[in-house]
Amino acid sequence: GSPFSGVGSASSLRLGRVLAYGSRSPWKAGGMDKLRILIVDDHAAVRERIRLLLDGQPDMEVVGEAAGGEEGVVRAVQLRPELVLFDIAMPGMNGIEATRQIKRVLPDAHVLAVTMYDDEEFYFALVRAGGSGYIRKDAEPEELLRAIRAVREGQVLRSPRCSRPS
Secondary structure (H helix, E strand, O other), rough: HHHHHHHOHHOOOOOOOOOOHHOOOOOOOOOOOEEEEEEEEEOHHHHHHHHHHHHOOOOOEEEEEEEHHHHHHHHHOOOHOOOOEEEEOOOOOOOOHHHHHHHHHHOOOOEEEEOOOOHHHHHHHHOOOOOOEEOOOOOOHHHHHHHHHHHOOOEEOHHHHHHOOO
């Protein structure tokens, strides 16, 4: 079936929805607590590249990896990460449905898609499912780190590369 089945219409999206934690932020202002991250992608090389980048960051900790949507949901429930990095297109359960399931169980977790898709429809479907936005897989490493930190602060974002005309 379509990755958008059961997602709803674009008009049902409440634009400008930003998860603002304010004083309830689960992260200390001084950055002493590391952001716990789960990486979900069906390509081991992609997971490894992201892990290597994040492991070098003093404010981030990769707590686990998964190779597909179903495994990602199970690992998220087990590990309770604060951020899940998800590919959208994976065999079996796609990243949009996995996002919906994770947000039901872990409503405070952030989900950031790391994808090759530029399709606006995927972006809106992801945000409707509870995702915090997405960034392209071919983004520069610094761009990915900025996106992760923005999502950590409650921003809903879209990679600048995702809005360029094809």
